[in-house]
Amino acid sequence: VARISSAIDIDGLSDRLAAGDIQTCAKLITRIEDGDPAMRGLLARLYLSTGRPKVVGFTGPPGVGKSTTIDALTMEFRKRGERVAVLAIDPSSPKTGGAVLGDRVRLARHSEDSGVYIRSMATRGSVGGLALAAADVLVLLGSMPFDVIFLESVGVGQNEIDISWHADPVVVMQTAHSGDVIQTSKAGVLEIGDIFAVNKADDPRTAKMTNALQEMIGRTYSHAESGGWRPPVIETQAVSGLGISDLLGAIDSRFSFLGEHPLELIRRERAQLIGRLRATLIEHVDRSFRSIEQSIDRKLHDVVARKVDPYALADSIRIRIETI
Amino acid sequence: VARISSAIDIDGLSDRLAAGDIQTCAKLITRIEDGDPAMRGLLARLYLSTGRPKVVGFTGPPGVGKSTTIDALTMEFRKRGERVAVLAIDPSSPKTGGAVLGDRVRLARHSEDSGVYIRSMATRGSVGGLALAAADVLVLLGSMPFDVIFLESVGVGQNEIDISWHADPVVVMQTAHSGDVIQTSKAGVLEIGDIFAVNKADDPRTAKMTNALQEMIGRTYSHAESGGWRPPVIETQAVSGLGISDLLGAIDSRFSFLGEHPLELIRRERAQLIGRLRATLIEHVDRSFRSIEQSIDRKLHDVVARKVDPYALADSIRIRIETI
Numbered sequence: 001v002a003r004i005s006s007a008i009d010i011d012g013l014s015d016r017l018a019a020g021d022i023q024t025c026a027k028l029i030t031r032i033e034d035g036d037p038a039m040r041g042l043l044a045r046l047y048l049s050t051g052r053p054k055v056v057g058f059t060g061p062p063g064v065g066k067s068t069t070i071d072a073l074t075m076e077f078r079k080r081g082e083r084v085a086v087l088a089i090d091p092s093s094p095k096t097g098g099a100v101l102g103d104r105v106r107l108a109r110h111s112e113d114s115g116v117y118i119r120s121m122a123t124r125g126s127v128g129g130l131a132l133a134a135a136d137v138l139v140l141l142g143s144m145p146f147d148v149i150f151l152e153s154v155g156v157g158q159n160e161i162d163i164s165w166h167a168d169p170v171v172v173m174q175t176a177h178s179g180d181v182i183q184t185s186k187a188g189v190l191e192i193g194d195i196f197a198v199n200k201a202d203d204p205r206t207a208k209m210t211n212a213l214q215e216m217i218g219r220t221y222s223h224a225e226s227g228g229w230r231p232p233v234i235e236t237q238a239v240s241g242l243g244i245s246d247l248l249g250a251i252d253s254r255f256s257f258l259g260e261h262p263l264e265l266i267r268r269e270r271a272q273l274i275g276r277l278r279a280t281l282i283e284h285v286d287r288s289f290r291s292i293e294q295s296i297d298r299k300l301h302d303v304v305a306r307k308v309d310p311y312a313l314a315d316s317i318r319i320r321i322e323t324i
Numbered sequence: 325v326a327r328i329s330s331a332i333d334i335d336g337l338s339d340r341l342a343a344g345d346i347q348t349c350a351k352l353i354t355r356i357e358d359g360d361p362a363m364r365g366l367l368a369r370l371y372l373s374t375g376r377p378k379v380v381g382f383t384g385p386p387g388v389g390k391s392t393t394i395d396a397l398t399m400e401f402r403k404r405g406e407r408v409a410v411l412a413i414d415p416s417s418p419k420t421g422g423a424v425l426g427d428r429v430r431l432a433r434h435s436e437d438s439g440v441y442i443r444s445m446a447t448r449g450s451v452g453g454l455a456l457a458a459a460d461v462l463v464l465l466g467s468m469p470f471d472v473i474f475l476e477s478v479g480v481g482q483n484e485i486d487i488s489w490h491a492d493p494v495v496v497m498q499t500a501h502s503g504d505v506i507q508t509s510k511a512g513v514l515e516i517g518d519i520f521a522v523n524k525a526d527d528p529r530t531a532k533m534t535n536a537l538q539e540m541i542g543r544t545y546s547h548a549e550s551g552g553w554r555p556p557v558i559e560t561q562a563v564s565g566l567g568i569s570d571l572l573g574a575i576d577s578r579f580s581f582l583g584e585h586p587l588e589l590i591r592r593e594r595a596q597l598i599g600r601l602r603a604t605l606i607e608h609v610d611r612s613f614r615s616i617e618q619s620i621d622r623k624l625h626d627v628v629a630r631k632v633d634p635y636a637l638a639d640s641i642r643i644r645i646e647t648i
Contacts, residue, residue: 044633309368321612
């Protein structure tokens with residue numbers, strides 16, 4: 001793999017990104033994935049010099065139809081002449097070097113279209129590390145001439161990226177057959193969804209699911225916390241394109257809303273920064289933790305042997321956080 | 325709600341728990357959920373004076389049949405005269421005070437049987453906090469005359485407890501229709517499963533799912549990392565009881581295996597302690613973070629305004645971890 005030399009030309013790279021140079025972009029993403037510290041200066045510059053990118057996040061259980069929906073939306077944006085980047089982050093798939101299998105399938109569909117860029121990121125380390133790298137890649141993509149960035153979170157369970165600190169709107173996808181309605185209410189997704197899509201709407205239980213979601217949104221909706229945005233529930237059937245224009249309309253509405261409600265935009269962006277900062281701190285804890293694991297080896301042994309209790313073990317580790 | 329007074333009688337409570345006093349147990353669990361610091365002395369004592377409890381964890385997507393499977397297994401253990409505790413932890417459901425709705429349904433089924441204790445825990449604070457409280461409740465239940473504890477993780481996505489640092493074996497449940505096989509391989513559950521159950525085995529795609537799982541286990545299996553335990557894949561249909569005896573057999577085998585491989589038992593218990601310790605540290609970060617949020621308010625504002633970059637913001641927070 002050809003590598004850009006370690007000393008980076010921030011001005012030159014910024015210019016190439018601003019001009020939409022995909023090859024430069026792809027190489028820089030690889031360096032971000034590799035944790036190259038030389039990227040920081042460039043990313044700081046790009047962050048300061050470019051505005052907030054339009055990032056639409058998609059989350060939902062496996063098989064719900066995220067990729068198909070994103071593909072259908074991509075077509076709609078392309079029809080309007082807008083340029084689209086798709087970033088799929090998969091914390092549960094180990095990085096195998098280069099693009100993930102799915103990329104090739106998806107790229108093939110848009111291979112003739114230079115207005116679409118698709119990229120996957122998989123984990124080489126921790127979920128938190130990948131989430132931070134994804135935030136960096138969004139800064140990078142945000143400096144390029146894309147009109148919208150679709151962010152797809154592929155993981156499940158433990159291995160899921162908290163997409164709400166990367167994107168606005170967050171589209172939470174469900175199907176009527178992905179567990180019953182009561183379980184949906186438990187999913188903890190109500191808080192993060194700006195738009196809900198009930199996909200595979202040919203399922204006869206769809207209307208019931210839609211009503212249940214609307215009812216739950218009504219119950220938890222708070223004008224003060226949302227700035228007045230009440231998440232719509234859209235029924236879609238991505239494979240046939242049904243409902244995709246409604247979903248597109250909801251996304252457009254959200255962007256208009258954010259434009260008209262700067263305070264809400266700022267509130268969300270602050271929340272996103274806090275999420276990112278927390279991830280940075282936890283990454284740091286994990287790194288430090290690995291280094292102290294050796295020094296607590298003896299104590300771990302004693303706890304397993306029931307000579308020391310785990311509360312005493314926890315007390316023997318001191319953690320301090322301060323602002324400077 | 326009647327409360328035990330704050331000064332606790334460790335000897336008396338230990339004795340009552342050892343005698344199987346359910347009312348004492350229930351009250352103490354509530355105090356653990358409330359984060360009562362008075363519990364620590366009791367829990368430390370119970371940890372040191374009782375052995376490692378037999379905890380079987382169940383994880384899998386919503387609707388996969390975890391509760392039904394646990395119910396069916398409970399019947400089997402009861403037939404052998406063994407006493408069963410079931411702890412369901414649901415990080416995505418807010419605690420409403422007292423038992424969660426599902427408890428009552430499930431309790432009703434075993435209400436005549438004093439050999440079964442069922443309890444749910446829901447979140448009042450963070451997922452990490454609930455996970456730590458669940459670890460404490462397992463210490464409590466482990467000091468009582470239960471022969472086995474079933475731990476059910478109910479959350480999805482972000483809101484899921486990492487059950488692998490609470491239980492051994494971990495039963496990872498799937499169905500043939502919970503997303504296709506490729507997505508299963510991405511699920512990041514292969515590493516944590518000691519036993520796999522493919523439930524709703526009347527689905528014609530079950531054999532395909534079972535084969536795919538077995539093939540993937542074969543590919544990732546490492547004698548060195550597992551001590552020689554190769555996770556079995558069991559097909560079940562919990563509603564009809566089909567395959568439940570096989571699942572019971574696999575659980576028994578795992579317990580025998582751990583009894584015969586003390587080094588493997590220790591390795592796992594160490595890994596569990598490390599998981600717990602990490603959660604404690606992250607809880608601490610979250611608490612500290614809330615307290616510094618005010619002091620970084622101005623900086624957050626500057627980052628949103630693109631006057632300061634987020635990397636500089638992260639650098640302004642120092643975190644130190646040391647063993648004492």
